[in-house]
Amino acid sequence: MNTTTSPAAAAGAPVDAALPKVRVDYLPLLLVPVMALVMLPLVGSFPTWVTLTFAGLAMGMMIFIMASGLTLIFGLMDVLNFGHGAFVSVGAFTATFVLLPMKGWMEADSALMNLAVVGLAILLAMLVTGLLGWAFERIIIRPVYGLHLKQILITMGGMIVAEQLIHVIWGAEQIPLPLPETFRGAFILGDAAVEKYRLIAVAVGLTVFLTMFLVLNRTKVGLLIRAGVENGEMVEALGYRIRRLFVGVFMAGSALAGLGGVMWGLYKETLTAAIGGETTVLVFIVIIIGGLGSVGGCFIGALLVALTANYAGFLAPKVALVSDILLMVAVLLWRPRGLYPVAKR
Amino acid sequence: MLTTLLSGDFPRSRALSVLLLLVLVGLALAPFLVHGARALNVAATICIFVVLVASYDLQLGYTGIVSFAHTMFYGIGAYGVGIALHAMGPGWGPVALGTAAALAISLVLALVIGLFSLRVRAIFYAMITLAVAAAFAVLASQLSDITGGEDGRSFKVPEILQPSFRLMDGEILGRAIDGRVVTYYLVFASALALFLLMLRIVNSPFGRVLQAIRENDFRAEALGYRTVVYRTLANCLGALVATLAGVLMALWLRYVGPKTTLSFEVMTDILLMVVIGGMGTLYGAVVGSALFILAQNYLQALMGQASEALSGVPFLSQLFHPDRWLLWLGVLFVLSVYFFPTGIVGKLRAGALARSQKSP
Amino acid sequence: MSEILLKLEGVHTHIGQYHILQGVDLEVPKGGLTVLLGRNGAGKTTTLRTIMGMWHASRGKVSFAGDDITAAATPDISCAGIAYVPESMGIFSDLTVRENLYLAARAGEMDTARLEWIFGFFPALKKFWNFPAGNLSGGQKQMVAIARAIVEPRRLLLIDEPTKGLAPAIIQGMITAFRELKETETILLVEQNFNFVCSLGDTVAVMDGGRIVHAGMMADLAADQELQQKLLGLSLHVHQ
Numbered sequence: 001m002n003t004t005t006s007p008a009a010a011a012g013a014p015v016d017a018a019l020p021k022v023r024v025d026y027l028p029l030l031l032v033p034v035m036a037l038v039m040l041p042l043v044g045s046f047p048t049w050v051t052l053t054f055a056g057l058a059m060g061m062m063i064f065i066m067a068s069g070l071t072l073i074f075g076l077m078d079v080l081n082f083g084h085g086a087f088v089s090v091g092a093f094t095a096t097f098v099l100l101p102m103k104g105w106m107e108a109d110s111a112l113m114n115l116a117v118v119g120l121a122i123l124l125a126m127l128v129t130g131l132l133g134w135a136f137e138r139i140i141i142r143p144v145y146g147l148h149l150k151q152i153l154i155t156m157g158g159m160i161v162a163e164q165l166i167h168v169i170w171g172a173e174q175i176p177l178p179l180p181e182t183f184r185g186a187f188i189l190g191d192a193a194v195e196k197y198r199l200i201a202v203a204v205g206l207t208v209f210l211t212m213f214l215v216l217n218r219t220k221v222g223l224l225i226r227a228g229v230e231n232g233e234m235v236e237a238l239g240y241r242i243r244r245l246f247v248g249v250f251m252a253g254s255a256l257a258g259l260g261g262v263m264w265g266l267y268k269e270t271l272t273a274a275i276g277g278e279t280t281v282l283v284f285i286v287i288i289i290g291g292l293g294s295v296g297g298c299f300i301g302a303l304l305v306a307l308t309a310n311y312a313g314f315l316a317p318k319v320a321l322v323s324d325i326l327l328m329v330a331v332l333l334w335r336p337r338g339l340y341p342v343a344k345r
Numbered sequence: 346m347l348t349t350l351l352s353g354d355f356p357r358s359r360a361l362s363v364l365l366l367l368v369l370v371g372l373a374l375a376p377f378l379v380h381g382a383r384a385l386n387v388a389a390t391i392c393i394f395v396v397l398v399a400s401y402d403l404q405l406g407y408t409g410i411v412s413f414a415h416t417m418f419y420g421i422g423a424y425g426v427g428i429a430l431h432a433m434g435p436g437w438g439p440v441a442l443g444t445a446a447a448l449a450i451s452l453v454l455a456l457v458i459g460l461f462s463l464r465v466r467a468i469f470y471a472m473i474t475l476a477v478a479a480a481f482a483v484l485a486s487q488l489s490d491i492t493g494g495e496d497g498r499s500f501k502v503p504e505i506l507q508p509s510f511r512l513m514d515g516e517i518l519g520r521a522i523d524g525r526v527v528t529y530y531l532v533f534a535s536a537l538a539l540f541l542l543m544l545r546i547v548n549s550p551f552g553r554v555l556q557a558i559r560e561n562d563f564r565a566e567a568l569g570y571r572t573v574v575y576r577t578l579a580n581c582l583g584a585l586v587a588t589l590a591g592v593l594m595a596l597w598l599r600y601v602g603p604k605t606t607l608s609f610e611v612m613t614d615i616l617l618m619v620v621i622g623g624m625g626t627l628y629g630a631v632v633g634s635a636l637f638i639l640a641q642n643y644l645q646a647l648m649g650q651a652s653e654a655l656s657g658v659p660f661l662s663q664l665f666h667p668d669r670w671l672l673w674l675g676v677l678f679v680l681s682v683y684f685f686p687t688g689i690v691g692k693l694r695a696g697a698l699a700r701s702q703k704s705p
Numbered sequence: 706m707s708e709i710l711l712k713l714e715g716v717h718t719h720i721g722q723y724h725i726l727q728g729v730d731l732e733v734p735k736g737g738l739t740v741l742l743g744r745n746g747a748g749k750t751t752t753l754r755t756i757m758g759m760w761h762a763s764r765g766k767v768s769f770a771g772d773d774i775t776a777a778a779t780p781d782i783s784c785a786g787i788a789y790v791p792e793s794m795g796i797f798s799d800l801t802v803r804e805n806l807y808l809a810a811r812a813g814e815m816d817t818a819r820l821e822w823i824f825g826f827f828p829a830l831k832k833f834w835n836f837p838a839g840n841l842s843g844g845q846k847q848m849v850a851i852a853r854a855i856v857e858p859r860r861l862l863l864i865d866e867p868t869k870g871l872a873p874a875i876i877q878g879m880i881t882a883f884r885e886l887k888e889t890e891t892i893l894l895v896e897q898n899f900n901f902v903c904s905l906g907d908t909v910a911v912m913d914g915g916r917i918v919h920a921g922m923m924a925d926l927a928a929d930q931e932l933q934q935k936l937l938g939l940s941l942h943v944h945q
Contacts, residue, residue, distance in 0.1 A: 080468045080471075080472070082471070148467050148468055149405075149409060149411060150686070152411045152467070153620065154679055154682050156616065157679035157682060158675075158679060160675035161672060161675035161679065164671050167669065167672075280475070281476050284475060288473065292468075318487075321480070321484055322483070325477060328473075328476065332461060
């Protein structure tokens with residue numbers, strides 16, 4: 001998001017030839033379509049390609065939802081929360097408080113009822129993870145601002161404790177989490193099958209991305225966050241309490257992790273406490289690829305990682321085991337600080 | 346003599362000296378002090394973890410690098426020997442070959458990871474090692490043709506180390522001198538040697554530069570030290586020693602598998618031992634490992650009893666379930682990072698220092 | 706002498722283990738432009754940052770318009786009416802010029818008449834209104850930084866070395882701007898460039914070794930070659 005400007009909002013500003021060039025870095029934007037097109041002949045069959053691409057986009061959107069909060073928190077507060085995965089797990093497990101007792105609504109053959117119950121689950125999950133984020137920031141993170149080594153250790157410790165508490169509260173067994181009735185099955189487009197739930201995931205992911213984009217570019221809070229990413233001290237010197245901004249962003253980021261957790265849990269249709277750990281690795285790779293702190297980079301990185309995983313899974317299953325690492329290495333060889341390095345970091 | 350052995354780095358606290366001596370004597374005489382296979386297993390595990398944790402401290406405590414790939418190097422060592430012995434049969438040749446191959450792989454991996462990420466920031470390195478280690482663990486469990494997959498590999502060790510081997514007839518203090526005892530002393534001697542070597546390294550000029558970098562890398566750079574080179578060296582050194590610890594573990598267990606070497610639980614165990622023992626003091630690794638492994642083996646049983654006693658109370662019995670051992674460790678870990686960042690050794694030394702200043 | 710707006714009494718500031726300010730006594734009268742002179746490392750920037758609450762005084766007292774702000778937090782000090790232009794300018798390069806100024810306008814919206822007044826000093830800002838501030842030249846960034854400080858009326862402006870690294874032509878424009886600004890605003894200006902400020906300043910203070918070593922009227926210092934030599938000899942040679 002660091003390359004976007006809004007010339008459309010120009011209030012009659014004169015434009016002349018001597019204006020400085022607006023440097024928009026388009027290259028990373030091309031990566032996703034280029035990768036998809038290059039894979040088409042390799043995959044061979046068009047319907048298969050459509051299915052794979054859609055699966056990749058859906059997975060990418062879910063990873064983006066989980067990763068966006070983490071990268072924003074890092075950009076603004078210079079805190080890397082190694083316990084971010086715990087919010088993903090807590091979100092997913094909290095959703096079971098709604099999804100399991102309201103089984104009837106889940107199994108009902110009514111899109112409205114299904115949406116209502118999933119929506120309620122998401123709402124509860126985001127509320128709980130948001131509040132948990134608030135507590136986490138206050139108790140775990142606040143004493144260690146600016147101390148990277150301790151941050152890593154403490155947030156890791158927080159993650160261990162949270163994961164164990166999940167076992168205590170929800171038990172160590174895995175919980176089946178079947179999709180609601182109307183979310184199942186696939187749309188048939190020509191010869192290609194696109195699963196309904198993946199379509200929903202793409203829609204939710206795009207909504208989150210656009211909302212974030214608008215908030216960051218068109219609202220005062222968003223401008224303050226972007227300003228704070230670059231120079232928090234100056235934001236304070238302009239009279240704003242950056243601490244409040246921190247808490248707000250931390251809560252929002254945690255709530256997004258919770259949302260991602262619910263989406264991911266429904267996608268996998270089972271829940272284990274390991275969900276936090278396995279998504280943490282994905283999320284880290286994504287935000288490294290995107291450039292630590294960059295939301296736009298995180299979006300592209302998430303899509304790239306997920307598409308690579310899907311194509312590789314089809315073309316060379318053994319390579320798929322390490323495809324995300326290989327992708328990360330390739331990106332870092334090209335741009336050592338990720339696709340969109342944030343100036344200060 | 347002692348000064349040379351300890352490289353001039355004395356415990357500097359009477360309580361700590363007693364504690365260290367206790368551990369040393371205990372481990373040295375373990376086969377004769379305790380009976381049964383389990384107790385000996387605890388002693389050998391302590392020996393190996395002292396090395397593993399100390400090599401981690403070389404990175405974390407002395408250089409300020411947070412790595413989550415330490416278990417990967419440990420695993421490489423274990424798998425190197427394990428696969429070689431499994432494929433080529435028992436013998437010292439495969440052990441040497443497996444060790445050499447493992448060391449080479451570890452060195453290359455540590456170099457590559459270091460070059461990629463050590464230039465940037467501590468956080469970057471921590472994230473990348475986490476990702477690489479996770480990928481490695483997946484590879485090890487999926488490439489089952491080579492590694493045996495989730496089940497791992499059992500293998501035969503050289504004859505002198507096999508349980509059926511008898512070094513001499515008869516018993517000493519009620520313990521038959523069999524291959525297990527020989528293996529134990531191989532592990533013990535190697536661990537002691539590696540530990541003293543690391544002590545030498547951190548107290549050499551090289552070690553002092555590392556600590557200077559940890560305190561203030563800008564200043565160290567300004568003084569003319571290539572911080573990247575030093576960091577990378579420390580990182581490689583830590584990785585190599587971890588690999589050797591893996592070799593020892595494989596020889597002791599006669600088995601390698603993802604659970605015992607590569608799992609994230611092992612990584613958290615190492616972190617806990619370093620922090621509880623005391624970062625930045627190799628003696629912390631000794632104290633941390635010994636206490637942790639003893640607690641792990643004997644406190645967990647206690648938790649089981651507590652859980653049973655509380656079996657009527659739904660939530661509490663879950664909290665004290667032996668499987669929730671990690672929960673309490675996690676809490677302990679967070680608390681110690683906050684309140685005792687220097688760990689047990691730091692506390693003991695600070696106490697000794699305060700006393701010596703009070704009574705001139 | 707007129708009413709004192711800002712007053713530092715025996716202020717000591719430590720940064721880490723370094724004792725930077727060693728008892729600063731400074732008075733800034735209301736209205737006009739006060740210049741804080743001194744060579745590199747004299748403690749000028751630390752003085753400004755201590756006033757802003759970015760570093761806190763370990764001893765002594767800072768009062769603004771009669772209120773003790775020694776221990777106040779930066780946002781509160783800002784809201785009390787002090788604007789700060791740091792040496793690094795503190796521009797948000799990712800944001801447009803408009804957005805940079807908009808964030809400084811705490812009232813919510815910017816006053817159009819006042820904007821036109823600012824554009825009078827810095828026409829370039831109008832031209833680049835919707836461009837990312839990061840793409841501007843050094844001089845233009847400095848204009849954004851100063852404009853941001855005056856986008857709403859403030860009671861005191863703290864400006865740290867605005868001429869640093871700027872071309873002489875731009876400095877000339879800045880002198881004009883400051884001359885008009887000081888008619889309405891109170892300014893504390895940190896400088897090393899004596900030629901730039903000798904015609905601008907009303908009062909002057911000279912720092913050395915973390916203390917104020919001279920305070921008085923600028924006109925007196927400008928007329929007294931000997932005193933200049935004594936106080937600023939070194940910096941004049943280096944920076945002329």
